[in-house]
Amino acid sequence: VGATVGAASHGLASGDWTAAGPIWLTWWLGDADSAVRVAPLILVAVVQPLPAMDRRRWLEVAAILAVITVLATFIFFGATTTGSSFHDPLSFMVVPLVLWSSFRFGHHGAVLLGVVLSALAVAGTLGSQGPFAAGSRSDSLLLLQAFLGTVTLSGLVLAATEGQRRRVVHDLEASEIEYGAIFELAGSGKALLDPATGRFTRVNRKLCEITGFS
Numbered sequence: 001v002g003a004t005v006g007a008a009s010h011g012l013a014s015g016d017w018t019a020a021g022p023i024w025l026t027w028w029l030g031d032a033d034s035a036v037r038v039a040p041l042i043l044v045a046v047v048q049p050l051p052a053m054d055r056r057r058w059l060e061v062a063a064i065l066a067v068i069t070v071l072a073t074f075i076f077f078g079a080t081t082t083g084s085s086f087h088d089p090l091s092f093m094v095v096p097l098v099l100w101s102s103f104r105f106g107h108h109g110a111v112l113l114g115v116v117l118s119a120l121a122v123a124g125t126l127g128s129q130g131p132f133a134a135g136s137r138s139d140s141l142l143l144l145q146a147f148l149g150t151v152t153l154s155g156l157v158l159a160a161t162e163g164q165r166r167r168v169v170h171d172l173e174a175s176e177i178e179y180g181a182i183f184e185l186a187g188s189g190k191a192l193l194d195p196a197t198g199r200f201t202r203v204n205r206k207l208c209e210i211t212g213f214s
């Protein structure tokens with residue numbers, strides 16, 4: 001909506017509608033980029049406090065940040081506007097790091113790496129370096145926004161999926177513990193059988209008292 005209103009306002013004020021398309025696309029990508037990278041940063045900081053982590057996990061965070069910093073610096077500060085076919089595909093080397101950070105540290109990992117990557121990528125592109133520094137500065141930033149938005153969104157989706165899986169596993173474990181307690185404390189004898197062999201796989205305390213077996 002904002003992009004449409006902005007582009008229409010510019011067209012009505014200037015009387016020139018030839019630039020309406022590029023203006024709308026730039027505006028929309030800016031809004032979408034903020035929704036994908038800035039909004040999650042605020043939500044994670046406010047809604048999801050950083051969980052307690054031991055020294056080993058902090059070292060892992062430091063290692064991931066160091067690698068993404070070195071790699072992004074090499075990619076986005078290693079090629080000029082003259083073009084470099086060698087550097088073009090290297091931008092996708094950051095994707096596994098973002099996905100791994102999202103898998104290991106959830107939304108915190110996805111947002112943190114997204115911010116670091118965005119800062120380095122934008123700085124390099126504005127300095128006419130990196131694989132996206134081609135054509136005008138506006139075109140370069142549009143391409144960069146599309147790339148960063150895709151990478152960050154992929155990390156956020158993976159973080160959400162992994163978070164859902166962990167919650168399901170936690171609920172199943174809690175349910176198993178609750179069932180085990182009910183099974184053991186039942187007032188009547190209960191047993192679990194292996195359907196393939198017909199052998200007992202688990203019996204409760206009451207059944208042991210009834211049968212005299214331990």
